[in-house]
Amino acid sequence: MAEIEIDGERYRLTVDHDLCMGTRVCIARLPGVFTVDDETNLSSASDDVLDPSLADAVREAVDDCPQEAIRLEKLG
Numbered sequence: 001m002a003e004i005e006i007d008g009e010r011y012r013l014t015v016d017h018d019l020c021m022g023t024r025v026c027i028a029r030l031p032g033v034f035t036v037d038d039e040t041n042l043s044s045a046s047d048d049v050l051d052p053s054l055a056d057a058v059r060e061a062v063d064d065c066p067q068e069a070i071r072l073e074k075l076g
């Protein structure tokens with residue numbers, strides 16, 4: 001689970017493992033944030049607090065995931 005501040009609000013970035021198919025589009029959008037386990041073929045977000053400059057790339061990853069498996073949820 002990664003966190004990022006977007007427009008002054010904190011968000012949690014996660015992957016729904018019931019939907020992920022391991023296509024790795026997320027890694028192309030956000031290298032270093034997502035990793036795909038070679039055995040399970042499931043993507044996970046890092047445990048990092050992401051730099052706010054990555055906000056556009058985060059939105060692209062959410063929009064471009066072919067399985068709609070990436071969740072960006074407001075915290076608090």
Ligand code: SF4
Nearest residue numbers: 020021023024026065
């Ligand atoms: S782009 Fe979506 S389906 Fe593909 S590995 Fe990433 S989270 Fe999974």
